[in-house]
Amino acid sequence: MNSVQNQGTALVTGASSGIGAVYAQRLAARGFDLLLVARDQERLEAAASQLRAAHGVQVEVLKADLTQKDDVLKLEQRLRSDSSISLLLNNAGVATDGLLANADMDELERLIQLNVITVTRLASAAAAGFTKAGRGTIINIASVVALFPERFNATYSASKAYVLSLTQSLDAELQGTGVQVQAVLPGVTRTEIMERSGIDASQIPADMIMEAGEMVDAALSGLDQGELITIPSLPNASEWEAFMAARHAMAPNLSRSTAATRYK
Numbered sequence: 001m002n003s004v005q006n007q008g009t010a011l012v013t014g015a016s017s018g019i020g021a022v023y024a025q026r027l028a029a030r031g032f033d034l035l036l037v038a039r040d041q042e043r044l045e046a047a048a049s050q051l052r053a054a055h056g057v058q059v060e061v062l063k064a065d066l067t068q069k070d071d072v073l074k075l076e077q078r079l080r081s082d083s084s085i086s087l088l089l090n091n092a093g094v095a096t097d098g099l100l101a102n103a104d105m106d107e108l109e110r111l112i113q114l115n116v117i118t119v120t121r122l123a124s125a126a127a128a129g130f131t132k133a134g135r136g137t138i139i140n141i142a143s144v145v146a147l148f149p150e151r152f153n154a155t156y157s158a159s160k161a162y163v164l165s166l167t168q169s170l171d172a173e174l175q176g177t178g179v180q181v182q183a184v185l186p187g188v189t190r191t192e193i194m195e196r197s198g199i200d201a202s203q204i205p206a207d208m209i210m211e212a213g214e215m216v217d218a219a220l221s222g223l224d225q226g227e228l229i230t231i232p233s234l235p236n237a238s239e240w241e242a243f244m245a246a247r248h249a250m251a252p253n254l255s256r257s258t259a260a261t262r263y264k
């Protein structure tokens with residue numbers, strides 16, 4: 001047990017494995033009580049027992065399939081009404097393999113439901129609850145493929161670009177409310193995601209794969225530093241800043257009354 005001051009409750013989606021399970025440990029160590037959400041109740045209960053014993057925090061387990069609207073609605077309701085919740089980690093996600101032209105559209109719909117629609121609904125509910133409380137943190141797990149969609153399949157990359165964009169807009173909307181927002185863009189991270197989605201990870205060079213613990217510790221350091229966007233792998237932060245500066249430089253010219261001369 002430790003004596004870290006209680007920080008409120010962190011709601012962690014996808015807490016049964018990989019990145020979400022590591023966040024649960026790290027947040028418990030920081031003194032957060034936890035609400036752990038995923039489909040695999042047994043794994044969540046095992047994690048909960050371990051975290052209670054190691055950190056002396058309260059841990060509740062909630063079995064939910066976040067592709068199912070009823071389950072998502074219950075969580076939204078909880079986020080809107082439970083003032084003890086102070087952090088949302090929007091982490092549950094799936095990947096897929098293959099070309100869009102050959103895709104199983106039902107599988108892609110479930111991916112979009114989980115990676116996009118559920119993330120949006122939970123972020124909205126958290127933004128409402130946290131704004132009312134004048135405090136809170138929303139962390140959305142995106143991916144570096146948001147910045148390099150040509151390197152990965154279309155739907156997963158697009159879903160993560162959506163999460164990045166959602167986070168940037170949400171941050172602008174929440175200025176002055178006391179609510180902190182962060183998007184985390186991991187590169188390849190050693191978890192179950194590849195295996196679960198049938199992706200052959202054996203060809204990925206070892207120096208491109210980060211351990212989940214290192215990724216999450218870097219992401220939490222970025223959060224502590226007040227970063228809106230955290231890219232744990234990127235050695236030189238000025239590359240991201242240059243990318244943002246190029247975007248801002250275009251801004252005054254993106255909507256004008258006349259078409260550019262090259263189109264006339």
Ligand SMILES: NC(=O)c1ccc[n+]([C@@H]2O[C@H](COP(=O)([O-])OP(=O)(O)OC[C@H]3O[C@@H](n4cnc5c(N)ncnc54)[C@H](OP(=O)(O)O)[C@@H]3O)[C@@H](O)[C@H]2O)c1
Nearest residue numbers: 014016017018019038039040066093143188189191192193
């Ligand atoms: N690993 C990487 O290389 C990488 C890179 C960039 C971004 N990410 C992102 O990181 C996040 C976490 O992924 P991970 O790598 O840690 O993968 P993971 O080990 O496969 O974990 C995914 C988590 O999401 C949960 N989940 C999946 N489908 C769900 C559903 N329908 N309802 C509720 N929970 C569901 C899983 O729990 P149950 O099966 O128990 O439901 C599990 O806890 C994802 O958003 C992923 O896109 C991963």
